[in-house]
Amino acid sequence: MKKIYLTLIVAIVSLKIVAQKNPAKELGAWYMYNGSHKLSEKFSLKTMAHFRFFEIGDDMQQFISRFGVNYKINKNLSATLGHSYLNTDNTFGIDGGSFNEHRIYEDFNVKHKVSKLGFAHRLRFEQRFFNSITGHFVRYQLGLDYPISKKWSTYLFNEIFFDFDGQAYNQNWLGTGFSYKLSSSIKLKAGYMNIMVNDTHLDRIQLGIIINTNHQKKK
Template sequence: MKKVLFTLIILFSLNNFAQNTPEKELGVWYMYNGSHQISNKFSLKTMAHFRFFEIGDDMQQFIGRLGANYKINNNMSATLGYSYLNTDGTFGFDGGNINEHRIYEDFNLKHKINALGFAHRLRAEQRFFNSETGHFLRYQIALNYPLDNKWSTYLYNETFLDFNGEAFNQNWLGAGLKYKLSKVVKLQAGYQRISVNNGGDFNRIQLGIAISTDHRKKAKI
């Protein structure tokens, strides 16, 4: 009964997002996320996102990310990484595409209450583009609930603070489903509502694949 109730909450949230879409077109993010264990304490985090204004058309942004993660204990870890972004110049900028470089530092904490998993991430970002530098602080809380051995649901919220402009920059609220294809591969489908400080709202479908490998032994996908 609890699993059915949690699934209904997720589906109700997604339905509300879709009904309140202020944009004429619905955007989509195609996402790859990777975790590659290289020792008992260290792993590499990889990511590539292709973000579109519309489904399959008019790309808004490409972002690639690489980070080194250190496991403090079973519940805490820290990450230091680099991101590269190429953003359509019509999205908040004038002129051609914007190339941006970021350095980021994460502190990650996870815990459980019964079967409900909690994940907290505090991220500091230093952004460099067009000879300008930005400093951001981001906090994300994510919930994950298993429906069975293959399926799980998730819900998250992430708030961005900008130290160079207005304190509040934007907020991401999302929910969806994950499917465990194998020990290595998981698939994801969800919905995200982006609210920015100028009052604008953006709605995005998220379609993703996550790959987790352990290089301490031969992994098979």
């Protein structure tokens, strides 16, 4: 338990250091829900809702909801087809205001372990539709997960974006944090993420709940 407290203190101090390096930028927050709901041995529903703020509890930057159908190819490999809806504040953009966006996405997911360290690879193809514009993106995310105890685990991820219609290397997301197993189907997570878009770096706190009913036993 002392190790967990020490790790949390180090993480908090690190967040303060990052904020001090970027005094002109506000520390924002993402409040997140992610769900996976079993339909059959092969199919499950993927659901998501994110509320993303420029500041910790003020000035919403973006709302995003996502719905998809996942097909389990084997215990390590799966594929997802889905739709996303976004409403984004474009106050700092050229036209100002906000805009709505729809996306179609296709995911290919690979999971495996090396000893206790879990690896999760996600390759995502995305077609974006907004303001009479169509965009085509490819995203690759590598996630690592390591258990600290029966309840606690720590994670690290990095995701890169490639834009086929604009700048090839579009952006990078790097994040780390902790998750707590509340029950067999519910996890809570808290972490930090740095978003790099061109030469701009955004610092975000992530607070979320994950509901996964895929492993629940039938009564």
